[in-house]
Amino acid sequence: MSTTTIFSQEDKIVYNRDGLKISYQLILEAEGKKKDKYILLVNALNENNYDLYYDVPLYKNNQGQWNLPLTPQERGFTKIDIRNSTGLFGNGQSIIGDQSNFFTNNHTILFNIRQGGVYTQETTFKVKSGVKPIITNSINSVLKKIDEFDLMLSAEMLNGNYVSSCGNIRINISASNSEARGDFLIQTTNGSQFFWIKKSETTFVRENNSGLTLTYNKSDNSFTYSSSDGIVCDWIKK
Structure with missing residues (x-):
């Protein structure tokens, strides 16, 4: 009891x-x-x-x-x-x-x-x-x-709206995958689309233009855009 x-x-x-x-x-x-x-x-x-x-x-x-x-x-x-x-x-x-x-x-x-x-x-x-x-x-x-943490890149991290430090241009990024391209990003700017092909864990190269590179920065969720002629811009997530 x-x-x-x-x-x-x-x-x-x-x-x-x-x-x-x-x-x-x-x-x-x-x-x-x-x-x-x-x-x-x-x-x-x-x-x-x-x-x-x-x-x-x-x-x-x-x-x-x-x-x-x-x-x-x-x-x-x-x-x-x-x-x-x-x-x-x-x-x-x-x-x-x-x-x-x-x-x-x-x-x-x-x-x-x-x-x-x-x-x-x-x-x-x-x-x-x-x-x-x-x-x-x-x-x-x-x-x-x-x-x-040493994060693995995911669509959740990459997807979103960014603003470029070069000209305050607004950019939308969407991660995708296909058999033809593998892992890639779709950049939409002013109604135009560009494709970036993944080359390493954090690096993407513009399709049909290997002189343009995007590097993802895990520390602040931004991209660094660079061209072979020395142009460098930061794409900041908003």
Whole structure:
């Protein structure tokens, strides 16, 4: 027989560094002769004025496809454990960010912790009656700004509207792929279209004019346009 008791503790901060704060709250839900039942609420808050990211390794299946790990712990960036839980495998709770469409060249995918975002998870567990839960926290991933990762180029990164530093010309870029051209960009300027063929991870050459080159700058999401006769322009994303 157990007695239902709702007793809430104040938030306890277990991590507070580099603008990331992780805390938990314990609620004693029921007291029993042998075991007490608790509710664990875990919160993570990004107090920075920018988004944080962490990467999760992808795993290749038997068909050669890259997939996310199945367990929440492998996809989360932090985990709170109850060391003296009476559960068969122990209890704990991982917090998982928002899955993005950004991949790195190391076969990982980025997860996002939004600026000002609060991430909450809840679980229940039991400990022996009258025993205080022993709770610890572990950080599984390093959280960084997006420009600190070696990102694989994607259509999401490349697509958009740009303004050239040469003449304030407005330019639209759209990434595409075809059997004939492979990976390429479509530039639309004043109603005219030009095609740029991918030659390396970040370099594109104008179709039918090898003297014109576009280089993508991952650090600030811009292009550098250069010609063989020395003209250099920056295309800034807007």
